[in-house]
Amino acid sequence: xxxxxxxxxxxxxxxxxxxxxxxxxxxxxxxxxxxxxxxxxxxxxxxxxxxxxxxxxxxxxxxxxxxxxxxxxxxxxxxxxxxxxxxxxxxxxxxxxxxxxxxxxxxxxxxxxxxxxxxxxxxxxxxxxxxxxxxxxxxxxxxxxxxxxxxxxxxxxxxxxxxxxxxxxxxxxxxxxxxxxxxxxxxxxxxxxxxxxxxxxxxxxxxxxxxxxxxxxxxxxxxxxxxxxxxxxxxxxxxxxxxxxxxxxxxxxxxxxxxxxxxxxxxxxxxxxxxxxxxxxxxxxxxxxxxxxxxxxxxxxxxxxxxxxxxxxxxxxxxxxxxxxxxxxxxxxxxxxxxxxxxxxxxxxxxxxxxxxxxxxxxxxxxxxxxxxxxxxxxxxxxxxxxxxxxxxxxxxxx
Amino acid sequence: xxxxxxxxxxxxxxxxxxxxxxxxxxxxxxxxxxxxxxxxxxxxxxxxxxxxxxxxxxxxxxxxxxxxxxxxxxxxxxxxxxxxxxxxxxxxxxxxxxxxxxxxxxxxxxxxxxxxxxxxxxxxxxxxxxxxxxxxxxxxxxxxxxxxxxxxxxxxxxxxxxxxxxxxxxxxxxxxxxxxxxxxxxxxxxxxxxxxxxxxxxxxxxxxxxxxxxxxxxxxxxxxxxxxxxxxxxxxxxxxxxxxxxxxxxxxxxxxxxxxxxxxxxxxxxxxxxxxxxxxxxxxxxxxxxxxxxxxxxxxxxxxxxxxxxxxxxxxxxxxxxxxxxxxxxxxxxxxxxxxxxxxxxxxxxxxxxxxxxxxxxxxxxxxxxxxx
Numbered sequence: 001x002x003x004x005x006x007x008x009x010x011x012x013x014x015x016x017x018x019x020x021x022x023x024x025x026x027x028x029x030x031x032x033x034x035x036x037x038x039x040x041x042x043x044x045x046x047x048x049x050x051x052x053x054x055x056x057x058x059x060x061x062x063x064x065x066x067x068x069x070x071x072x073x074x075x076x077x078x079x080x081x082x083x084x085x086x087x088x089x090x091x092x093x094x095x096x097x098x099x100x101x102x103x104x105x106x107x108x109x110x111x112x113x114x115x116x117x118x119x120x121x122x123x124x125x126x127x128x129x130x131x132x133x134x135x136x137x138x139x140x141x142x143x144x145x146x147x148x149x150x151x152x153x154x155x156x157x158x159x160x161x162x163x164x165x166x167x168x169x170x171x172x173x174x175x176x177x178x179x180x181x182x183x184x185x186x187x188x189x190x191x192x193x194x195x196x197x198x199x200x201x202x203x204x205x206x207x208x209x210x211x212x213x214x215x216x217x218x219x220x221x222x223x224x225x226x227x228x229x230x231x232x233x234x235x236x237x238x239x240x241x242x243x244x245x246x247x248x249x250x251x252x253x254x255x256x257x258x259x260x261x262x263x264x265x266x267x268x269x270x271x272x273x274x275x276x277x278x279x280x281x282x283x284x285x286x287x288x289x290x291x292x293x294x295x296x297x298x299x300x301x302x303x304x305x306x307x308x309x310x311x312x313x314x315x316x317x318x319x320x321x322x323x324x325x326x327x328x329x330x331x332x333x334x335x336x337x338x339x340x341x342x343x344x345x346x347x348x349x350x351x352x353x354x355x356x357x358x359x360x361x362x363x364x365x366x367x368x369x370x371x372x373x374x375x376x377x378x379x380x381x382x383x384x385x386x387x388x389x390x391x392x393x394x395x396x397x398x399x
Numbered sequence: 400x401x402x403x404x405x406x407x408x409x410x411x412x413x414x415x416x417x418x419x420x421x422x423x424x425x426x427x428x429x430x431x432x433x434x435x436x437x438x439x440x441x442x443x444x445x446x447x448x449x450x451x452x453x454x455x456x457x458x459x460x461x462x463x464x465x466x467x468x469x470x471x472x473x474x475x476x477x478x479x480x481x482x483x484x485x486x487x488x489x490x491x492x493x494x495x496x497x498x499x500x501x502x503x504x505x506x507x508x509x510x511x512x513x514x515x516x517x518x519x520x521x522x523x524x525x526x527x528x529x530x531x532x533x534x535x536x537x538x539x540x541x542x543x544x545x546x547x548x549x550x551x552x553x554x555x556x557x558x559x560x561x562x563x564x565x566x567x568x569x570x571x572x573x574x575x576x577x578x579x580x581x582x583x584x585x586x587x588x589x590x591x592x593x594x595x596x597x598x599x600x601x602x603x604x605x606x607x608x609x610x611x612x613x614x615x616x617x618x619x620x621x622x623x624x625x626x627x628x629x630x631x632x633x634x635x636x637x638x639x640x641x642x643x644x645x646x647x648x649x650x651x652x653x654x655x656x657x658x659x660x661x662x663x664x665x666x667x668x669x670x671x672x673x674x675x676x677x678x679x680x681x682x683x684x685x686x687x688x689x690x691x692x693x694x695x696x697x698x699x700x701x702x703x704x705x706x707x708x709x710x711x712x713x714x715x716x717x718x719x720x721x722x723x724x725x726x727x728x729x730x731x732x733x734x735x736x737x738x739x740x741x742x743x744x745x746x747x748x749x750x751x752x753x754x755x756x757x758x759x760x761x762x763x764x765x766x767x768x769x770x771x772x
Binding site for chain 2: 260261264267273276279280281282283284286287288290291292293294295297298315318319322374376377378380381382384385386387388390
């Protein structure tokens with residue numbers, strides 16, 4: 001088939017390019033590295049990828065690097081995973097969340113203003129969660145008050161990945177108190193260098209500080225920086241959240257498959273290659289990883305063909321998160337005591353590094369962030385299996 | 400989004416989909432664990448036994464993917480008919496070298512005769528007698544509905560032959576082995592110096608080994624399909640029960656502790672189905688390498704699907720509470736089929752270790768050491 005041939009040609013091109021360009025020894029370089037080195041590596045790698053046209057394959061064709069078919073995008077992601085290239089963690093929100101939100105819900109002027117900045121390497125962050133609005137995101141309290149041609153923002157956001165480096169923030173704020181909490185929300189683009197914005201990195205249990213708190217103190221945002229209408233922020237936020245599904249999980253699932261040799265290496269290093277019980281566990285894990293890839297691939301196919309059903313994305317995310325946990329736990333169990341020795345952590349690494357305690361901890365990024373496993377289970381139970389929703393107020397059921 | 404021409408799912412073409420939809424309706428009409436004697440002529444009339452055979456041989460040409468699509472539906476309704484072994488026998492003959500295979504296939508695909516195949520890994524000793532005749536000795540295990548079979552398809556332990564032997568003859572003893580699963584009827588077939596006649600040899604030498612391997616792969620995929628169907632149906636039945644059953648003044652389905660368990664079961668069921676369909680779409684058994692690759696994929700699909708079905712069955716029994724412990728409720732029929740499925744095919748643990756062994760062998764020389772990462 002012609003399409004298959006062209007995919008095959010692209011695969012070879014991408015593979016050859018990656019072979020020549022993936023930074024050699026980046027894993028060693030990023031272990032216990034300084035933040036500055038991490039930022040530098042990320043910027044360099046983004047520069048190379050975008051110059052080669054591989055950073056934005058999911059963008060439309062009028063943008064540089066865009067216009068790839070989904071089949072071609074999948075080829076690129078599989079090859080990036082295969083080559084064990086660094087993930088573009090610093091640019092992830094800009095390339096996916098911001099770009100997809102602008103493309104889907106932004107105005108022409110907003111697209112013309114911001115997509116070129118993203119291509120030029122602007123860093124974005126997401127300001128959704130708050131200390132008191134996590135799983136119950138719609139209860140968020142950060143206020144955006146209309147004063148003349150500006151909104152004035154006051155409040156606090158948290159768990160904002162890479163916010164300390166960010167130039168711009170995707171902000172979900174409350175513009176009115178409505179009966180339904182989702183109805184009073186508005187979506188704004190905030191300049192992180194504006195007066196009144198304070199960012200405080202949060203020390204994480206891995207030793208990293210990948211995410212941060214953001215404080216907004218009378219921060220002025222021009223009304224042109226609003227995406228969608230006032231009060232319609234919730235719908236825009238759904239577009240933001242949807243962007244990290246699909247291809248991202250295809251990439252991550254395939255990365256997990258290519259990381260399976262880490263388990264084999266650990267078995268060998270620990271002298272337990274012949275251990276029959278471990279072999280059984282490994283066989284089971286391989287089947288699960290294969291199934292994760294198959295689920296992610298199928299989800300993508302369903303999205304393309306318009307057959308996506310409510311809850312499909314939740315199944316992929318839940319299954320990926322639980323498989324990733326098992327992956328790190330098996331590695332950790334094989335490594336034994338030696339696996340518990342502190343070998344530092346790797347900045348900007350993938351989910352699987354063979355530094356098992358860190359991999360284990362990082363696997364919680366996928367079971368908590370972007371809708372926790374528990375939220376995904378609610379969605380699956382309610383929207384796929386048709387089970388009833390919780391009553392809205394616990395007080396209603398108190399008696 | 401841009402064009403997506405290359406991302407087709409070859410096995411999920413519309414013909415297969417339509418057939419699967421109609422199979423679902425037909426089987427729902429027959430009911431859960433419907434009577435074997437009444438169902439068999441029905442599935443033969445519908446042409447389901449022709450599903451996998453190529454059009455040149457008079458079949459529907461939908462291959463293993465088509466057979467698996469039907470087996471998913473048969474699993475959903477806990478079908479008692481021996482469709483799975485019948486398809487394996489038909490596949491064996493279609494790929495074998497019997498001189499009169501076209502006549503055999505005509506009768507088999509029409510359901511006129513049934514050739515049974517053991518669903519456990521087993522083979523028979525073979526010796527030549529003074530006349531040079533091949534004499535078979537030993538026991539075949541887990542042969543479904545063997546009392547209805549004119550012949551059984553078997554392999555010899557030395558891997559030299561795959562052949563057919565008539566079941567009703569001196570030297571062959573057919574012993575029913577009642578299982579807890581009452582939706583299948585399994586038999587042992589004991590052979591005491593029974594001749595494997597020259598004109599019943601389906602394959603010999605390396606071709607026999609390749610054929611035996613192919614059949615084991617197909618058996619694994621079909622067992623996976625049966626488990627996928629069973630798991631999906633049982634989960635649906637369990638959710639329906641939780642919706643209908645009221646305690647503490649509300650449906651059980653409202654309790655998050657129960658909803659979340661159902662969600663986990665849904666994810667496992669979906670994963671098993673995705674892996675099965677993905678593998679069926681990807682694997683090509685037209686070369687030795689292709690069969691070796693399909694063997695691994697089949698092991699993974701079988702392991703994952705049967706484990707998922709068993710987990711769903713275990714949880715379903717718990718979630719049904721006391722009613723699930725009563726024989727009049729259907730819950731136990733699923734549970735017992737799920738438990739048996741885990742033990743059909745290869746030895747249960749050998750699936751996991753087989754996958755791991757192949758993986759460890761494949762990444763042996765190039766695997767990075769953890770220390771250097």
